Amino acid sequence: MNDTTQRIVVVTGGASGIGAACASELARAGWKVVVADIDFENAREVAAEIGGVAQRIDVADDASVNDAAATIEEAVGPVYGLVNSAGIIQKPVPPHEMDMAVWDRIQQVNYRGSYIAGLAFARNMLARGQGSIVNITSITDQVATPLHGYGPSKFAVVGMTKCLAAEWGPSGIRVNAVAPGYTLTPALVGAIERGERDLSALERNAALQRAVRPSEIGSAVEFLLSDRAAAITGVDLPVDCGWLVANPWHTYGGLRKSALAPVLSSST
Numbered sequence: 001m002n003d004t005t006q007r008i009v010v011v012t013g014g015a016s017g018i019g020a021a022c023a024s025e026l027a028r029a030g031w032k033v034v035v036a037d038i039d040f041e042n043a044r045e046v047a048a049e050i051g052g053v054a055q056r057i058d059v060a061d062d063a064s065v066n067d068a069a070a071t072i073e074e075a076v077g078p079v080y081g082l083v084n085s086a087g088i089i090q091k092p093v094p095p096h097e098m099d100m101a102v103w104d105r106i107q108q109v110n111y112r113g114s115y116i117a118g119l120a121f122a123r124n125m126l127a128r129g130q131g132s133i134v135n136i137t138s139i140t141d142q143v144a145t146p147l148h149g150y151g152p153s154k155f156a157v158v159g160m161t162k163c164l165a166a167e168w169g170p171s172g173i174r175v176n177a178v179a180p181g182y183t184l185t186p187a188l189v190g191a192i193e194r195g196e197r198d199l200s201a202l203e204r205n206a207a208l209q210r211a212v213r214p215s216e217i218g219s220a221v222e223f224l225l226s227d228r229a230a231a232i233t234g235v236d237l238p239v240d241c242g243w244l245v246a247n248p249w250h251t252y253g254g255l256r257k258s259a260l261a262p263v264l265s266s267s268t
């Protein structure tokens with residue numbers, strides 16, 4: 001790909017799940033990828049698989065984020081792209097049953113972590129007058145869910161995405177978000193196994209009747225980072241197999257398959 005050849009991109013949370021899939025899709029598209037994660041061992045494994053570079057980063061710690069940004073600029077080169085995928089989830093408990101330390105940690109990693117990583121890496125992007133950032137949000141940033149720490153943390157990331165898109169647009173930096181639906185990553189599979197999420201309900205409630213594959217998030221992220229999306233900034237793109245559009249249908253008896261479907265499929 002001409003527009004992204006040798007461009008450097010940092011993927012936080014790149015050692016697992018959606019971050020690892022983004023790293024893989026970006027490498028396939030010609031980007032030089034820095035896999036940045038608090039889990040350095042897994043970051044090294046992912047980096048080795050895709051021909052990238054591993055970097056330890058703790059997005060909950062300002063010093064770690066600033067050190068990582070400086071180290072990468074010096075050791076790898078000018079960073080053009082940033083994907084903020086580092087994030088943590090929670091149990092769907094009522095608010096009074098949620099420990100505030102857990103709530104604080106979710107805000108610190110998901111919201112504050114995306115913000116300070118954006119600031120640290122944008123500093124040099126602004127000086128160069130070019131760059132592209134994609135924040136990984138969630139479909140829970142658009143509707144109410146019983147995730148009283150996680151959901152609002154993602155609402156905040158969308159707000160931040162829009163504010164920074166307007167702030168930095170005149171300086172040549174685009175800031176967008178991708179909102180994954182239920183995506184089969186280690187985090188979600190673990191929650192399903194612990195009984196905190198119901199896979200068949202997640203599939204049933206999506207228009208396309210299935211969960212999202214991590215590579216499908218990676219493709220959307222790669223598109224938004226690239227020059228193919230040069231006119232797009234400040235959006236929060238759902239990649240959710242139609243979970244958001246399907247939800248209101250449950251008030252009207254649920255989703256239904258068209259009676260014409262077998263005819264159409266046999267004639268095409």
Ligand SMILES: NC(=O)c1ccc[n+]([C@@H]2O[C@H](COP(=O)([O-])OP(=O)(O)OC[C@H]3O[C@@H](n4cnc5c(N)ncnc54)[C@H](O)[C@@H]3O)[C@@H](O)[C@H]2O)c1
Nearest residue numbers: 013015016017018038058059086087138180182183185187
């Ligand atoms: N899986 C889904 O269904 C889903 C849906 C919507 C949004 N998301 C979002 O996608 C992102 C990735 O989630 P995932 O499902 O791939 O999870 P995951 O647990 O597989 O990966 C998360 C990665 O973030 C890293 N991480 C956690 N805390 C960190 C910190 N303080 N500093 C640096 N790295 C840290 C972890 O080590 C891990 O490698 C998260 O922001 C999550 O909220 C996931």
